Amino acid sequence: MQIGILGSGMVGQTVGAKLVELGHDVVIGTRDPAKISEWLQQVGGSARAGSGAEAAAHGEIVVNATAGTASLDALNAAGAENLRGKILIDIANPLQFVDGKPTLTISNTDSLAEQIQRAFPDTRVVKTLNTLNAPLMVNPAALADGDHTIFVSGDDADAKAQVIDLLRDGFGWRNIVDLGDISTARGTEALLLIWVQLWGALGTPSFNFKIVQ
Numbered sequence: 001m002q003i004g005i006l007g008s009g010m011v012g013q014t015v016g017a018k019l020v021e022l023g024h025d026v027v028i029g030t031r032d033p034a035k036i037s038e039w040l041q042q043v044g045g046s047a048r049a050g051s052g053a054e055a056a057a058h059g060e061i062v063v064n065a066t067a068g069t070a071s072l073d074a075l076n077a078a079g080a081e082n083l084r085g086k087i088l089i090d091i092a093n094p095l096q097f098v099d100g101k102p103t104l105t106i107s108n109t110d111s112l113a114e115q116i117q118r119a120f121p122d123t124r125v126v127k128t129l130n131t132l133n134a135p136l137m138v139n140p141a142a143l144a145d146g147d148h149t150i151f152v153s154g155d156d157a158d159a160k161a162q163v164i165d166l167l168r169d170g171f172g173w174r175n176i177v178d179l180g181d182i183s184t185a186r187g188t189e190a191l192l193l194i195w196v197q198l199w200g201a202l203g204t205p206s207f208n209f210k211i212v213q
């Protein structure tokens with residue numbers, strides 16, 4: 001499948017490398033393609049770098065791996081016409097540090113995922129993977145034998161089903177909780193406040209939430 005990734009940070013590179021390993025045709029959209037030339041050499045395959053618009057146009061599925069505070073700008077630069085009708089997997093968090101403390105720039109009555117869905121009504125936004133560290137996103141088996149939980153939010157049932165297939169069959173997730181419509185991303189984005197504190201308390205970012213009932 002053709003997949004476009006917006007953002008070339010840790011998440012874009014980690015998810016991109018896994019998608020290449022799975023045989024997908026990946027274009028990473030970045031403002032500075034030279035920055036990821038080493039990464040491109042490492043992953044090999046068909047991966048290449050381009051502008052955000054090129055990555056979005058390329059993708060049958062597009063991944064938002066940009067800084068949450070810049071996501072709407074990055075998506076606007078990628079172009080609504082290049083995102084029309086497509087699934088957008090939104091991994092970004094509206095996280096900002098104020099006086100060294102984690103703060104959400106969007107919260108309570110709204111979420112970044114909802115803002116993206118409102119700004120791009122013809123794009124099918126699915127929020128997922130934003131509640132854990134990048135290496136675990138694509139390799140849940142690295143922790144607790146994969147027995148921990150990932151959340152999915154989105155308005156479009158077919159889009160969510162396709163993303164769940166990728167999470168399960170591609171990345172190896174077994175415990176996938178469909179929280180409901182895109183507004184449920186308010187909860188998973190807000191998890192970042194406790195997630196950052198847990199990183200400090202545990203001394204490692206390699207942990208996750210497990211829902212038991």
Ligand SMILES: NC(=O)c1ccc[n+]([C@@H]2O[C@H](COP(=O)([O-])OP(=O)(O)OC[C@H]3O[C@@H](n4cnc5c(N)ncnc54)[C@H](OP(=O)(O)O)[C@@H]3O)[C@@H](O)[C@H]2O)c1
Pocket residue numbers: 006007008009010011012029030031032064065066067068069070073074091092093094095129130131132133134135
């Ligand atoms: N790191 C993690 O383990 C983790 C875990 C869960 C969720 N997340 C979320 O995933 C997203 C990506 O995280 P990250 O750690 O990979 O990197 P990051 O440093 O949060 O994001 C950097 C990416 O955002 C893009 N960006 C920044 N400002 C931009 C602008 N004005 N216009 C267009 N693009 C812009 C940059 O793209 P260029 O290539 O153009 O520079 C860069 O690749 C974030 O929203 C983060 O909260 C991260």
